Amino acid sequence: MKLAHHLHLYQPRGNDIYTARINEECYKPLSKNKVLENVSFDIGPTLVDWLYVNDKNTLSKIIRSDKGQAMAQSYNHRLLPLARYDMDVDTQIIWGLKHFEKYFSRKPKGMWLPETATSKRVLEKLTSHGIEYTIGADNQNAKSSDTSKVFEIELPSKKKINYFFYNKLSGPIAHNSEMWQGSDLTYLANADYALEKIVQETKDDFILLAYDGETFGHHHKFADMWIEHFPKSAKKKGFDTVLISSVNGEFKEKGYVWDDSAWSCKCGGLVRWTEGCSCAGAEMDYKKQLLSAAEHQEDLVHEIFENKAGKLLVDPWSARNDYIDLSLKNLSWQEFISKHFKNKPSRTAQGKVLDLLKAEYHTQLSFTSCGWFFENIHPQTKNNILDMQKAAFFIKRGVGKDISSGVKGVEWMLEHVS
Numbered sequence: 001m002k003l004a005h006h007l008h009l010y011q012p013r014g015n016d017i018y019t020a021r022i023n024e025e026c027y028k029p030l031s032k033n034k035v036l037e038n039v040s041f042d043i044g045p046t047l048v049d050w051l052y053v054n055d056k057n058t059l060s061k062i063i064r065s066d067k068g069q070a071m072a073q074s075y076n077h078r079l080l081p082l083a084r085y086d087m088d089v090d091t092q093i094i095w096g097l098k099h100f101e102k103y104f105s106r107k108p109k110g111m112w113l114p115e116t117a118t119s120k121r122v123l124e125k126l127t128s129h130g131i132e133y134t135i136g137a138d139n140q141n142a143k144s145s146d147t148s149k150v151f152e153i154e155l156p157s158k159k160k161i162n163y164f165f166y167n168k169l170s171g172p173i174a175h176n177s178e179m180w181q182g183s184d185l186t187y188l189a190n191a192d193y194a195l196e197k198i199v200q201e202t203k204d205d206f207i208l209l210a211y212d213g214e215t216f217g218h219h220h221k222f223a224d225m226w227i228e229h230f231p232k233s234a235k236k237k238g239f240d241t242v243l244i245s246s247v248n249g250e251f252k253e254k255g256y257v258w259d260d261s262a263w264s265c266k267c268g269g270l271v272r273w274t275e276g277c278s279c280a281g282a283e284m285d286y287k288k289q290l291l292s293a294a295e296h297q298e299d300l301v302h303e304i305f306e307n308k309a310g311k312l313l314v315d316p317w318s319a320r321n322d323y324i325d326l327s328l329k330n331l332s333w334q335e336f337i338s339k340h341f342k343n344k345p346s347r348t349a350q351g352k353v354l355d356l357l358k359a360e361y362h363t364q365l366s367f368t369s370c371g372w373f374f375e376n377i378h379p380q381t382k383n384n385i386l387d388m389q390k391a392a393f394f395i396k397r398g399v400g401k402d403i404s405s406g407v408k409g410v411e412w413m414l415e416h417v418s
């Protein structure tokens, strides 16, 4: 029996103290002792940026763990099916790819979708950027409850993408549910114990278990040692620990995936992020209001960007895709100017375009899914509102327009951050 793990490593920006704690408890131990070499993983670009500033040593160990099994992630954990414009899906994917290539020095074959939120439109975009596979939850697998196959999804364009659906035991293991009543042993306390359960529950030839990376050492103390010792225990029990990148061609079957589905909303949609649902604890008014304010402002920023930057740039949207190259140091500002400006720009024109690009950048960040994830208004909700304020600031400074009425309508939420 072949057994694979996937770890999704991600922390939202804006809480350095918390991220530093998770780094000590989780990322640091996972980066050692070949833990990540034996699993597939993806790491959020914004988390990589944090590690680059705060713990280069751990970051370089994580990168060195990549033997081809690391997957990219779209840029800032925006739910791609909820992005209303194709160009925004493109930009999220392109920024994620450029970021991955910069740090991992290769092109990725797989891409993790934030919250595994998916749709055929998003999958078409992934394939158009050369992505060959992604991962979903068992409840996103349409027309089959089998998770032991690599499902080849044929898209409306006839292009194909491979889907790995993880086994439903992933949830109980990640939550460390007790296996038998009256027993003190839990999955994450003992790899043998979890393996026995796997043997009991399934006779599949191939099993993928996927979890938030933070399960190991942060959500559950010492579980970093569990994942470290897992391959050894698995081998003893006759399992073959594999990487999904190596089974990409095996166990293939034609498959289907539900549009607008995600791993942490089982309501059959993305309601957790659009209006709230029992998966998050309750239906909360703030979610709808925040989303509609962010979308309203996004429309304004896009319109101004296209009109104003469009006068100076050959193609403003292609320039936006390259904006990330400036912070990644793939392009100097002078190179960016020669590549994207129609004519040699004045200093004022340069400043205006930079402000407009920054407004676009913070608009993307204002859709980070964590702002809508919880039952109550959360520090991440605050971060999204701060990004909306920044975008409005750069529009005002760049072209003198006041677009802050939308964000002003949701600023009351800042007082309710728990």
Ligand SMILES: [Zn+2]
Pocket (backbone or CB within 6 Å): 264, 265, 266, 267, 268, 271, 272, 277, 278, 279, 280
């Ligand atoms: Zn739900």
